[in-house]
Amino acid sequence: MTTRFDWRGVVARLLFSFFAVFAVYNPSGHSWWHWFWLAEAGAWTKLAVTLLLVGLHGFIWTTVVGVLKWRGVVLVLATLFAGYMALAPLVPAGAQMGGGRLMLLSLLALLYAAGLSYSHIHHRLAGVSHVEKVH
Numbered sequence: 001m002t003t004r005f006d007w008r009g010v011v012a013r014l015l016f017s018f019f020a021v022f023a024v025y026n027p028s029g030h031s032w033w034h035w036f037w038l039a040e041a042g043a044w045t046k047l048a049v050t051l052l053l054v055g056l057h058g059f060i061w062t063t064v065v066g067v068l069k070w071r072g073v074v075l076v077l078a079t080l081f082a083g084y085m086a087l088a089p090l091v092p093a094g095a096q097m098g099g100g101r102l103m104l105l106s107l108l109a110l111l112y113a114a115g116l117s118y119s120h121i122h123h124r125l126a127g128v129s130h131v132e133k134v135h
Contacts, residue, residue, distance in 0.1 A: 009117070009120065010113070013112075013120075014110075014113040017110070017112035017116065018106075018109040020056055020060060020112065021105050021106075021108050022109070024053055024057070025105065026102075026105065027101055027102055032049065032053055036050070060115075060116065063116060064111065064114075064116065066119075067115055067118050068118065073111065076110075076111055076114050077107060080107050080111065081107060084103055084106075
């Protein structure tokens with residue numbers, strides 16, 4: 001297993017972050033939210049999947065806030081939002097599926113990817129792990 005930091009790791013974290021965010025909700029209708037309210041699955045199945053997704057987002061959020069702190073979270077979100085506002089006029093009006101919801105979900109996924117990537121860089125440079133040790 002390699003512990004180098006390269007572009008493949010960033011892409012993997014980016015794809016994982018987008019999967020984690022858009023698996024919960026996306027405007028296309030293929031997400032946990034739609035499955036939970038419309039599917040005929042059993043209550044235990046819905047509970048298990050819900051707890052799995054809550055745990056996944058809890059771990060990611062704890063890592064992101066642990067490494068970036070609240071100021072870093074606000075700074076990254078402000079930077080991403082400014083980038084979005086700069087590029088928004090380039091997108092045709094009819095191509096915006098989901099409007100603001102899609103933007104918010106993308107900002108959250110990019111925040112997750114930035115936090116997870118920075119956590120890896122911080123671990124490589126300083127040897128600091130952003131996880132709790134369980135004995």
